[in-house]
Amino acid sequence: MATTTQETPAARGAGTTGAPAAPAISLEGVGKVYRSGHGTITAVQRIDLEIQQGEFFSLLGPSGCGKTTTMRMIAGFEEPTSGTVRLAGRDVTGVPPNRRDVNMVFQSYALFPHMTVADNVAFGLRRRKVPAAEIRTRVAEMLELVELSDRARHKPTQLSGGQQQRVALARALVNRPSALLLDEPLGALDLKLRQAMQLELKRIQREVGITFVYVTHDQGEALTMSDRIAVMNKGVVEQLGTPAQIYETPATRFVAGFIGTSNILTGAVHGVADGHARIDYGDDQHVLAHADGAAPGVDLILTVRPEKIHLGVEKPNETLSRIHGTVREVVYLGSTTHYTVRTVDDTEIVVFQQNSSDASNLAERGDTVWLSWRPEHSYVLPG
Known part of the structure; x- marks a missing residue:
């Protein structure tokens, strides 16, 4: 696959002058407003974003947050109301999709049912009148990459959902784009196959070495595959960072609640000692947290x-x-047991406990229990 990688702009990297390569994708003040008879709807609010060469980058957020609109503006299917879209430093705002060096894979694979797998992959190359010998070589490379060489003569209807997804991926990659845009491509797969394909996508991206931009509402997908994640909400990027940064140090209450499961606690600082702010809840209960600059009386929101x-x-x-509190629910999930505990002030706290071979259930519904954690695990939300 070395030839494929070397011929992409992402792989070329720095120019002959030795200057650093431009980001694969840059969004500068990009916004999108839709106009209707009832006024305007702001889908994306002036995003500034850089996606680096060879990066696996995810746009993550709930339905209606603007992530798909953002991807469609990168692809050229939507024109921004404001701002500039650049691909490898080149301004492509207003350039039609077929003249942008990106390809897109959708949740609907849109394979041609009357064509073989090999012909589906070769379709774009034939339209561009690439020589037949080169087409055969590049199609063989792509089918090997997605581990479907033995299915080259099959029709799409003879393949599983995961195999069809890989054909669509090979068809997009065979054109050697500088970036591949994926709009929730695993959404139609069942859970186990979706989890397997997450690892496959990451492997393929690593081997090909080009930029992947992935749109998803699934936090697990984004955390599993991404080098960086932009968490979007109501048309804005609420946080941009690595999976570990997004999960361990959420920038907003929305991010804390959207990424995984998080317990949100609030209270006023009663005292500060040894670098820890202390929130007292009465009856010998308290929460300790690292909180720079916290002083008695200051209200904190922590997760x-x-x-x-x-x-x-x-x-x-x-x-x-x-x-302390009372166990309200116990859910056994094989490797873990999830407990929901109602505290004295009617706050519900969720606890995940690992199931080990020598451990039985720690508590049953209705039991009174104590919950504890180290001060560094109380993360104070900014602002």
């Missing part, structure tokens, strides 16, 4: 992830955050 919390019947050490 703690369910897997960071320990559940037990004994009162924990006072150097830990500790809250």
Whole structure:
């Protein structure tokens, strides 16, 4: 696959002058407003974003957040109301999709049912009148990459959903675009196959070495595959960072609640000691958190992830955050058990406990338990 990688702009990298390569994709103040008889709808609010060469980048957010509109503006299927779209440093605002060096893969694979797998992959090359010998070589390379060489003569109807998805991917990659845009391509697959394809997509992206931009509402997909993630909400990017940064240090309450499961706690600081702010909840309960600049009386909003919390019947050490409550729900999920605990102020806290071979259920519904976690696991949300 070396030839394929070397011939893409992403692989070429720096120019002959030795200057750093331009980002694969740049959005500068890009916004999109739709006009209707009832006024205007702002789908995307002036995004500034750079996606680097060879990066697996995800646009993540709920339905209606603007992620698909953003991708369609990159592809050229939508024109921005404001701002500039650049591909490898070139301004492509207003340039039609067929003249942009990107390809797009949709949730609907749109394979030609009357064509073989090989002919589906070769379709774009034939339209561009690429020599037949080169077509055969490039199609063979792509089918090997997606591990479908033995299905070259099959029709799409003879393939599984995951195999059809890989054919669509090969068809997009065979044109050697500088970036590949994927709009929720795994949405039609069942859970187990979707999880397997996540690893396949990451492997393929790593081997080909081009930029992938992935749109999804599935947090697990984004965390599994991405080098960086832009979390979108109501047309804006609420946070941009690596999967670990997004998960461990959410920038907003929305991000904390949208990425995985998070427990949100609030309260006023009662005191600060040893670098820890302390929020008292009465009855010997308190939460400790690192909070730079916190002072008594300041209100804090903090989050703690369910897997960071320990559940037990004994009162924990006072150097830990500790809250007691009543178990309301117990859900066994094989590798973990999920507990929902109602605290004395009617806050519900979710706890994930790993199931080990020598452990039985720690608590049953109706039991009174103590929850505890280390101060560094209480993350104070900015602002």
